[in-house]
Amino acid sequence: MKKGLKIAVGLLVLAAVVFGFYSYRAATVRKNSQLDVKTAKATVGDVVAYLSVSATIESQNKKDYYAPQAKVKRVYVKVGDKVKKGDVLVTFETQDYSFPIEQAQIQYENAVLQRDELYAQKKDIEDKIKQLDTQISSLEKSNNPEDKAKLESLKQQRDNIQPVSEEKIKQAENSVKLAKLSLDNAKKAAAQAQDKITADFSGVVTAVNVVEGAMANSMQPAVTVQDLSNLKAVAKLGRFDASKVSLGQKVVLRNGKKTYSGEVTFIEPVATTTMSASGQESTVGVEIKVLDKNTDLKVGFDVDADIQIGRKTGVVKIPVEAIRQEKDRSSVFVVEQGQAKEKEVTTGLWSDNEVEIVSGLSAGETVILNPSLKITNGTPIRLPLAGGLGRRMR
Structure with a gap:
């Protein structure tokens, strides 16, 4: 009887060892089949879309003053001088009418x-x-x-x-x-006889092209005055970008590490065609008013302009790299109970790094970023440890 009991105990121990071995092996295989992924949470917030273009800084108020065909009597200003409205800039020698x-x-x-x-x-x-x-x-x-x-x-x-x-x-x-008629013409000639140039507004002299004692050249501006306290950024947009821009849109202007606020104030009504290295190019000019005062922006310099072309507030959003697009279909992979599950979604506004989810996904769900073709419905997923590969939305 003792011998039979020993045999029974031995068989039980052997069965436990075999069961443990196969359980460990199955767990190891299952663990090795799990894919490491980067994930992010779907959150509720704002999605802001920008159109990034290059723009050139110009004065909002600039005037080129042209001289008559007359001898320059005196030049009162030089480049860089500040002038006020009504200041005399240049005088000329004219006949007695x-x-x-x-x-x-x-x-x-x-x-x-x-x-x-x-x-x-x-x-x-x-x-x-x-x-x-x-x-x-x-x-x-x-x-x-x-x-x-x-x-x-x-x-x-x-x-x-x-x-x-x-x-x-x-x-x-x-x-x-x-x-x-002769009398009127004589009076008109006298009225049009330009004996001086005066400033129409306050600003800074940016060009002087006349010399005292010399004949003025009526083909080029004698003096140029610009109001450097009121600036604008001018951009050229192609057909597809122009359709996204409208008056009143907010703009962020970037000059190095400094940023300034702007607003779209003018859009040319017709396109202008120019020749470029790639052939004819049609563009529409857009003017952006610089809202900040006392900036270090210089007329003639280029800046980066981010035009806000869309904004959605309080919407479900995820990183754009979570979206998988196939023809007209958009989908994401969420992680449920350690497995990947594909969900078809409807997207709304896109920004450079975030996209609005109109339907198909709820806030709080975990989405897989950059899902590879290896991931399908039911693929085992190993979530990253805290502080690891995961990503949280702002």
């Missing part, structure tokens, strides 16, 4: 006098003819022989009168018009 105006005025007045005199002469003659016609009509009714002789005399007087022709009247009126 008082004599041509006075001469034209006299000619005009003489023409008016001659016309009015002709009007008066015409009226006197017409009145005289009417008077004679009245007398003739009265005498024609008389049978007195003396009245007959007088009648013939009056008719002869009437026939000898030479009336003022309409042609002479028209000539006199045209003479007045020509004299008035």
Whole structure:
């Protein structure tokens, strides 16, 4: 009996050893088949999308002042000078226009006098003819022989009168018009005679292209003034980017490590076509007002402009690298009970590193980042330890 008991105990021990061996082996195989992945939690927050472009800093208020074809008398400014509205920048030597105006005025007045005199002469003659016609009509009714002789005399007087022709009247009126035109032109020439250049607004002189004593070149600006306290950034956008931009959008301008606030204030209504190394290129100009004052931005320098083209608040979001896209289908892999599970999702707004999830995923779920083709439904997943490969959304 003791011998049989020993055999039974031995068999039980052997069975336990065999069971333990196979259990350990199965656990080892299962552990080795698990995939290490990077993960992140779906969270609720804001998704902000930006369009990043290069822009050039310009003054919002710039004017090129052109000079007349005249000799420069004096230059009052140099590049870098600050000027106020109304300050004289340059003066020129110009002719005296008082004599041509006075001469034209006299000619005009003489023409008016001659016309009015002709009007008066015409009226006197017409009145005289009417008077004679009245007398003739009265005498024609008389049978007195003396009245007959007088009648013939009056008719002869009437026939000898030479009336003022309409042609002479028209000539006199045209003479007045020509004299008035000459007078107006003389006054206009005097008014347009530019003897100086004055600043239309306060700013800084950025160019001077005239020299005292020399003739001014009317083909190039004599002086350029810019308001450097009010700046804008100008960008050129292609067809696809231009459709994303609208007035009032917020902009972040980056100059090295410094950032400034901006706003889209103008979009050109039509595209401009230019030649580039790759052929014709059509772009639309966009102006961005620099909202910050006293910046270190310089006119002519380039800056990076991030135009905010979209913003969603309080939405479910995940990293963009969690999305797997196949044609028109978007999906993610979540981790449930140590296994990968694919979920089809509907996406909304995309930013550079985050995407809005409209449906198909809830906040708090764990998604796999950059899922490889090895991952399918049911693939065992080994989650990273705290502080390891996981990623939390902001």
